[in-house]
Each structure stands twice: as C-alpha cells, then as structure tokens.
Amino acid sequence: MKKYYMFICIFILFLFAAGCSKNNADEVDLNISAAASMTESLTELTEMFEEEHPNIHISYNYGGSGSLRQQIEQGAPVDIFLSASSIDYDKLADQDMVDEGKAILTNQLVLIKSNKEDIESLDDFMAGEDKVMAVGTPEAVPAGSYAKEALQELGVWEQLDKQSRLVYTKDVTHVLTLVKEDAADAGLVYASDVIDEDGVTVIQTFDSNLHSPIEYYIATLQNEDQEEEVQQAKDAYYQFISSETANEVFENYGFQPVK
Known part of the structure; x- marks a missing residue:
C-alpha cells in the first residue's frame, strides 16, 4: 500500500x-x-x-x-x-x-529653456553671448541631427559652434536634464519630450521645412x-x-x- x-x-x-x-x-x-x-x-x-x-x-x-x-x-x-x-x-x-x-x-523640434531663465526666443538666446545650448550629438542622436540642420538653415550653427556655446549630449533625455538643472540655458528636443514636463518651458517650435522630416x-x-x-x-x-x-x-x- x-x-x-x-x-x-x-x-x-x-x-x-x-x-x-x-x-x-x-x-x-x-x-x-x-x-x-x-x-x-x-x-x-x-x-x-x-x-x-x-x-x-x-x-x-x-x-x-x-x-x-x-x-x-x-x-x-x-x-x-x-x-x-x-x-x-x-x-x-x-x-x-x-x-x-x-x-x-x-514629431516636432522645439527650443526649451529652464523656468528660471528669462529668454523668450532663439534671438534672445543668441543675444546672450555667455549662454549655452544643449543638443544631441548630431552623429549619434537624430534630434541633434535635426537641430543642426535647423540651426544651419537659420544661419547660427557655425557661430554657436565657433563660440563653444553648444553642449553635446548622448540623447534627448540628457538635454532635458541639463536644462532642468541649469547646466544649459536652452536645449533642442522633441515636442513629445516636454508633454507634462515640469521645470522647462517651450519658447519656440521650429518650422518642419528647416530640417529633414x-x-x-x-x-x-x-x-x-x-x-x-x-x-x-x-x-x-x-x-x-x-x-x-x-x-x-x-x-x-x-x-x-x-x-
């Protein structure tokens, strides 16, 4: 048994x-x-x-x-x-x-600033010679590539690069972090990156004709x-x-x- x-x-x-x-x-x-x-x-x-x-x-x-x-x-x-x-x-x-x-x-490309900054447009940013902009590294980050195209079309990329006013990042999340922490005065990201995002403000949306789709x-x-x-x-x-x-x-x- x-x-x-x-x-x-x-x-x-x-x-x-x-x-x-x-x-x-x-x-x-x-x-x-x-x-x-x-x-x-x-x-x-x-x-x-x-x-x-x-x-x-x-x-x-x-x-x-x-x-x-x-x-x-x-x-x-x-x-x-x-x-x-x-x-x-x-x-x-x-x-x-x-x-x-x-x-x-x-998606759309937008220029953002920290809520603590007083700049209201790309022109305001360009006027402040000591201000820096965070962008994705163009060779590795699509947002950075689109940013470079747009700023070249607007005739300011070479000036910013020559004046060492560009901070290159590994991705758009890094751009957001630098702007929110005031390590950069402005940054270029996608519109989708700042939906309900605290600490930053969109100050300009770029015309899609300025960069590749x-x-x-x-x-x-x-x-x-x-x-x-x-x-x-x-x-x-x-x-x-x-x-x-x-x-x-x-x-x-x-x-x-x-x-």
Whole structure:
C-alpha cells in the first residue's frame, strides 16, 4: 500500500513538473532597442501589451538611435528596433537586417529653456553671448541631427559652434536634464519630450521645412535561428504598436501618427 501511495505521489509530481516546464517554454523574452524620446509612451504601452500577452516579457534598451543602430550592427541581441531616424532604419535595411518595418510616427523640434531663465526666443538666446545650448550629438542622436540642420538653415550653427556655446549630449533625455538643472540655458528636443514636463518651458517650435522630416520607424530584425515563439511575439508587438490603441497613447505624449 505504501508503494502504491508513493507511486501516486511521484506521478503527481511528474505531472506538475511537466506543466511547469510547458509554461516556462511558452514564456518569451523580447529585447527592444528604442529611441530615448519614446521612453514614457512605451512604458504605458508595454503595460497594456503585457496585459494582453502575459507570456511575453519586454526588455528595453533606450538611447540615441545612431548608437542603438551601431550596437545592432555589432551583434547586439535585439529583436525590434524603434528608431527616431529614417537614416538609421535605412542603414539596417540596406544591410538586409530588417525583416519588416515602416514609419509609424512624426514629431516636432522645439527650443526649451529652464523656468528660471528669462529668454523668450532663439534671438534672445543668441543675444546672450555667455549662454549655452544643449543638443544631441548630431552623429549619434537624430534630434541633434535635426537641430543642426535647423540651426544651419537659420544661419547660427557655425557661430554657436565657433563660440563653444553648444553642449553635446548622448540623447534627448540628457538635454532635458541639463536644462532642468541649469547646466544649459536652452536645449533642442522633441515636442513629445516636454508633454507634462515640469521645470522647462517651450519658447519656440521650429518650422518642419528647416530640417529633414522627423519620422519614427519600427523594424523587426532578421534572425534565421530564432524560435517560432519569438517570431510570433515580434509579430504581435509589431501589430500592437501599429494599432489605433497605440496611436491614441502616442498622441497623448505629443507624437502624431504617420498618415
């Protein structure tokens, strides 16, 4: 009789272990590299996505799109790339590293100041020869590239650069930090970066004709050895980020969907 009960217990434990093993096998981790300017909106969207897909866990690596693209080129294990630059998206696509992708959002470039500053426009800023402006490093940060284009069109980039009045940053989040902490008198960021942002004020919105179109891209990345479950998770995330539900959240954070 004791052997019988022992057999039953072992059988139950076997079924339990098999069930746990199956559940673990169904869990999928997605590694996503995303432009730093999307941090807040993606935080909200990820909660919604993981509620719909409890078996999919998402890990984000935020930064400047140029730096993130270089990491991908160097072999970083990334499943999806969310870029604030068509250039960085195109560079991966040209190397056949993109499985599926498209433009999903647009944005605007704005000049901000600390609430403690008394400047009211770019002209005011230029008049203060001791004032400095924080911008993303143009070679690595799309916002910095757009900023350089706009300031060149306005004829002030070379002057600011020559006078050492530009402070280069690793991403737009860094720009915000420097302005809020009065380490920079002004900064150039996206309109979406300052939605409900305390401590800074937008003093100028730049005409979109002054720079290349600001478009955000989503790309699922090629991986021939990827398991089917991961590919399905990538497809689910891609469809979710492209949905009307996601667009509504993005609009709340200052983005505009691509028409």
